[in-house]
Amino acid sequence: MSRTTLIDLLYLVAATTFLIALKGLGSPKRARIGNIVAAIGMAIAIGATFFYQDAEGNSLEHINLMILGMVIGTIVAVPAARFVQMTAMPQLVAIFNGVGGGAAALVAITEFMHIKNEQPPTYVVLEVLLGVLIGTVSFSGSAIAYAKLQELMTGRPITYPGQQLINAIFGVASLAIIVALLVSPSTTFLWVLLALSFILGIAFVLPIGGADVPVLISLLNSFTGLAVAASGFTIGSNVLIVAGTLVGASGILLTRMMSKAMGRSLANVLFSAFGSNVTASGDGAREDGRTVRSGTPDDIGVLLAYASKVIIIPGYGLAVAQAQHVVRELVDELEKKGVEVFYAIHPVAGRMPGHMNVLLAEANVPYEQLREMDEANSEMSTADVALVVGANDTVNPAAKADPSSPIYGMPIINADQAESVVFLKRSMRPGFAGIENELLFDPKTVLLFGDAKDTLTKLVAAVTNS
Amino acid sequence: MGNALLQYATVLILSIFVGVEIVAKVPSILHTPLMSGSNAIHGVILVGSMIVLGTAHNSVEEILGFVAVILATLNVVGGFVVTDRMLEMFKAKPKPQPKKEEAQ
Numbered sequence: 001m002s003r004t005t006l007i008d009l010l011y012l013v014a015a016t017t018f019l020i021a022l023k024g025l026g027s028p029k030r031a032r033i034g035n036i037v038a039a040i041g042m043a044i045a046i047g048a049t050f051f052y053q054d055a056e057g058n059s060l061e062h063i064n065l066m067i068l069g070m071v072i073g074t075i076v077a078v079p080a081a082r083f084v085q086m087t088a089m090p091q092l093v094a095i096f097n098g099v100g101g102g103a104a105a106l107v108a109i110t111e112f113m114h115i116k117n118e119q120p121p122t123y124v125v126l127e128v129l130l131g132v133l134i135g136t137v138s139f140s141g142s143a144i145a146y147a148k149l150q151e152l153m154t155g156r157p158i159t160y161p162g163q164q165l166i167n168a169i170f171g172v173a174s175l176a177i178i179v180a181l182l183v184s185p186s187t188t189f190l191w192v193l194l195a196l197s198f199i200l201g202i203a204f205v206l207p208i209g210g211a212d213v214p215v216l217i218s219l220l221n222s223f224t225g226l227a228v229a230a231s232g233f234t235i236g237s238n239v240l241i242v243a244g245t246l247v248g249a250s251g252i253l254l255t256r257m258m259s260k261a262m263g264r265s266l267a268n269v270l271f272s273a274f275g276s277n278v279t280a281s282g283d284g285a286r287e288d289g290r291t292v293r294s295g296t297p298d299d300i301g302v303l304l305a306y307a308s309k310v311i312i313i314p315g316y317g318l319a320v321a322q323a324q325h326v327v328r329e330l331v332d333e334l335e336k337k338g339v340e341v342f343y344a345i346h347p348v349a350g351r352m353p354g355h356m357n358v359l360l361a362e363a364n365v366p367y368e369q370l371r372e373m374d375e376a377n378s379e380m381s382t383a384d385v386a387l388v389v390g391a392n393d394t395v396n397p398a399a400k401a402d403p404s405s406p407i408y409g410m411p412i413i414n415a416d417q418a419e420s421v422v423f424l425k426r427s428m429r430p431g432f433a434g435i436e437n438e439l440l441f442d443p444k445t446v447l448l449f450g451d452a453k454d455t456l457t458k459l460v461a462a463v464t465n466s
Numbered sequence: 467m468g469n470a471l472l473q474y475a476t477v478l479i480l481s482i483f484v485g486v487e488i489v490a491k492v493p494s495i496l497h498t499p500l501m502s503g504s505n506a507i508h509g510v511i512l513v514g515s516m517i518v519l520g521t522a523h524n525s526v527e528e529i530l531g532f533v534a535v536i537l538a539t540l541n542v543v544g545g546f547v548v549t550d551r552m553l554e555m556f557k558a559k560p561k562p563q564p565k566k567e568e569a570q
Contacts (some may be wrong), residue, residue, distance in 0.1 A: 011513075018507045019484065025500045026492040032553035035503050039546040042510065044541075049516045060520025062528060069519070069532050070512075071538025090549055093502050096509075100541035103511045106534035109519040110527050123471065218501050225508045229481075233474055235514050241477050243510040250504060254497060261494050340556035353497035361555040372495075454518030 003053060011239035017041025018243050022250060045239055086362055087319045090351045091149040094217045097224055098142025102328035104227035105135030105197075109190065111234045113332040115183040125185055127233040129178045131191070131397025133197045138220045139254075140201030145213050145220065146357045149351065156294020163207060164271070170200045204270075211393070212269045214260045214352040219270075220250025261347045263399070263410035270283035272406075292428070295446040297455065300422055301447075304330075309340045311376060313413050314360070316350050316427060317390015321452035324363035327389060330456055331369065333463045342369045344376030344386075344413050346394035377414045386418035390425070391454045406435060421445040424455050499552045506545025512538035 003007075024034020052060050060066075077096075084092050099364045108131030115124065147153045160166075177193045227249025232240025259266045285358050291340065292385045304310055318324060343365065349356035357370060371379075380386065390393055395415040398405035415421050416439050423440060425447060439445055448455050492500055517533030517537040 069535030077544035099537040103538035245481035246485040250489040354495040
């Protein structure tokens with residue numbers, strides 16, 4: 001067997017492990033092992049590449065530089081991935097996705113420089129240009145997504161007049177440059193395309209609100225996959241085509257599934273600048289004079305301690321305040337008093353689907369106490385108290401009742417059906433979607449303002465003493 | 467249009483269908499790890515980065531290839547480690563956890 005055949009065989013092994021991993025990630029039991037299998041497959045592919053030979057039988061040069069680059073990448077990536085707070089996971093995924101897109105674009109650019117003097121066939125140039133365009137959009141788009149989630153910039157959609165038109169012009173200009181490059185492959189045009197793609201990525205992400213950014217990351221993830229597949233065509237590597245296309249295709253489906261979980265279409269997520277119209281007034285009183293009722297920790301502690309069933313609805317506010325451990329203490333105290341307690345987990349609670357499950361699992365909350373939305377809703381009418389911790393949009397009845405509401409149609413947890421409702425909130429500021437929550441003004445609702453961790457700590461004390 | 471292109475196109479088409487089929491029934495709770503896991507898999511661009519660096523003819527190509535290797539390594543290593551860390555949380559969940567933490 002020749003060296004090249006052996007290397008191709010090892011690439012086939014790697015591609016197979018990627019399939020096994022994606023399949024495994026579909027079930028909680030096999031997910032972790034699947035991920036490890038893919039990591040091993042990746043190591044095999046990388047190891048094999050050191051022995052790669054080009055068509056003329058030349059081995060790769062600059063091996064030292066390669067190893068140096070890998071060492072630098074690993075030294076940066078491992079601590080970042082290991083020690084970043086669980087709440088910051090989504091932005092971390094965004095960053096790792098963005099650098100992947102960047103790498104795909106750089107591979108395409110370098111390949112372009114290789115081939116531009118050799119009169120390459122049009123389809124090869126096209127593959128390269130698609131790699132540059134998609135990879136760069138993914139890179140700059142992920143950077144903005146990161147900035148939004150990390151709150152380096154506002155999480156609200158950024159809109160300006162004629163936005164869609166301007167974006168369309170950038171898109172058309174990119175296509176025009178691609179056509180120009182196909183006719184005459186010049187490096188100058190390539191730099192223009194690079195700049196245009198970079199701006200396009202930013203312009204595409206700016207109008208998307210923070211609540212929708214996870215869906216966007218999934219889409220950009222899919223883009224990077226496609227850019228990798230395009231590079232695979234250029235270099236002539238099956239493993240790149242298989243892996244890139246798998247991620248590209250599955251990513252687009254996953255993106256659609258995620259927007260469906262929010263009760264919205266993908267087009268609506270991407271182009272509606274969702275959440276830009278903040279309807280909430282931001283203070284307790286509204287124009288119509290209605291006010292909210294706020295309580296003291298002691299009142300609410302008594303309410304909870306003498307309830308027979310309490311349902312806790314956690315949201316991102318809980319995660320931000322790092323209050324997942326305190327909320328577990330509260331549940332322990334309530335159980336000691338004989339109160340039946342469980343958590344109702346909205347599918348998109350937190351910042352990403354499944355995010356809240358991960359955060360609570362980290363705080364050693366037992367699995368049996370977590371109920372999915374449908375199950376929780378069927379028990380809601382028998383609950384004495386629905387305790388909403390740092391959540392807002394996921395319990396907003398407008399999603400069911402008000403067809404004019406931007407979140408109309410989103411599945412929610414029916415906290416309004418409980419006997420009484422307690423909100424632990426930092427302020428009257430509206431939730432991520434930027435819309436008013438009628439439930440806050442309901443006569444059976446009590447609010448306790450403050451950082452979720454502080455208020456929960458006070459509640460634990462109040463429950464213990466009552 | 468060469469045979470190679472046709473072969474790559476075959477691989478592309480088949481991969482699209484496999485990719486869609488494979489994630490068609492993932493529960494929403496696993497959407498995040500799935501996204502993160504597939505994020506790690508497209509880090510295979512490291513293979514491409516190594517090839518362009520290894521066949522670089524001049525210093526511009528060398529620099530671009532070198533940066534590509536660093537970025538791709540970040541993608542691959544970070545992607546797998548983050549996914550593993552997420553999935554670690556799922557592992558402990560099916561069994562009840564009898565240990566009681568020290569109170570306060």
